[in-house]
Amino acid sequence: MTTSDWGDWLPREIAAADPDGVAVWYLGCNGFVLKGSEGTTLFVDPYLGTGDPPRTVRMIPVPFDPADVDDADAVLATHEHSDHVHGESQAPILERTGAPFVAPDASMAAAREEQAWADRWAIDDEQFREVEEGDVLEIGEFTVHVVEVNDPDxxxxxxxxxxxxxxSVFHPGDSRPAEWFTALGRSSTSISASSPSGPQG
Known part of the structure; x- marks a missing residue:
């Protein structure tokens, strides 16, 4: 972890945003924040580390300190790799907001056993919500469908x-193309998401 060059600018911008539909912010790596018109705020694969070369090299600045996040309705992980399940990036958000951590079994094992989040941060057992393909979750104004992807790694x-x-917004994690994505796309409507840019100056 390193100090963000942006300070607490991005968490404040997200908290203040009032989108007409859904706003989407890119965090680097495969991390995104989605915020709906009713205020539901979801963090997906937020990774705020500097990387683990040569496997992972961060190419953009660290956008915020997780301790500066006051509003989150869920933190979701797509798979167990360290740039998707990272205690220093995600556990402080869970601790501060009480949001659930939503993830499949291997990701949950990485958080609970390998990284021992509950021993290092004040996170309740109820905040860990394991999911699998076919599950459907209602999180605020979003209906979240857990789907199969193609990531052999x-x-x-x-x-x-x-x-x-x-x-609808589709987040496939680190998936490669898959033949079933065509049907998935046809069953979902695309969204015109507003993507606020970084700090100006």
């Missing part, structure tokens, strides 16, 4: 389709 990867009145 992961032990148990999943993707998420975030369904909203404004449309």
């Amino acid at each position: 992961a032990e148990h990867p999943v993707g998420y389709v975030f369904e909203h009145d404004a449309g």
